Amino acid sequence: MAKGFGSDPVTALQGDNDVYLDQLMRFLERINTGDYRAANGADAAIGTHVRHVLEHYETLLREADLPINYDRRTRDLAVEQCPQTAIASLQAVRAQLHDLADMASEQTLTVACSCATDGSERPTVVTSTLGRELMFLQSHTVHHLALIAVLARQRGMSVPTDFGVAPATLQYRASTAPPEGSCAR
Template sequence: MAPTAITHPESAVVSSKVTQVPQDRSTVVEQLTDVARHVMGQAIDLLENTLTDDKQLTYQSKYIPGSTIGKHLRHARDHYALLSKAVLDITSTGASNSQAPVTLSYDARIRDTPMETSITAGIQAFREAVQQLDDIAKYAPEDLPVVLTADTGPYQQALNTTYGRELWFGSLHAIHHWSMVRVIAGELGLTLNANFGIAPSTINYHKDGSKSKI
């Protein structure tokens, strides 16, 4: 029996706006890098202009057990850094001229690093991550092949993906953690930028007049 086609009734369409995909694919990495720069820039601004004491980085949240601002910042930044390292490792060896894909694992994160407890270390770590992405944007195409290895618990997986897709994942993932940073900052009585921790799609949705917070 032939599979049943999946259709999308008009009632399921929530917006008539169609996202325009750039025709020049060479601009995609530049755009995604710009987004990543903005997202990490929010963290840098938090560290430079909102936090006033290293102790605020290690304050244990009452609402998100085990969470601190420092841990969320480090965790999110690590995903950008691991992606950059994977690309830089293969390009520095000249393997980028072959068909060998970039090999990436987000499970190789290093915990309890200085940026979890030091404002100064955090600023430096984010600036280095931004610089690495800027360097990669000069030559890496958005469809640069990447093999993502993942420990999913009971299974080890190897998934085919691309640099562009993982770069966007890094930003979306960071925004999710910024939303939790916002909660902890609220516990500390700190006021953050209105768009801190808000997904770009949600910001655009609000521009259309929606009152939704999600």
């Protein structure tokens, strides 16, 4: 759980999501447009991953009263091409995320997804909760930040060691770290 956030699940999950969105904000504030747009081989550009992450948050925020369908997200190519546009979008998402405090973590939501592998367009519809969707968004964001870190390092950029690292991995690393001052043999 993020430091300084309450024990209410929605508040805690908002804070936990915001930790990763803040990592992304700090990263975007120092990237140049060329590195942001550059595709490395077959991989998507950093900007593509940023757009994808932000659109998932925007979908939840926009469709919380409707069946949420992350496949129907609005693809804003300006966010993908311009880090400054992405920063503005990220600031809006972070502000709106804090507005969810009035919703209960157990509030029932309906989520639809194109999961069919048989070529049909039938959506799979399930019941979820706000808490579960915030957990999904955090996990999804961590996954894409990890990909962004790989792409950035391939371009010679410095990325913090905890950028895009899941909480469980950070906890594991902390539990297996040698005590300070000890020597490895």
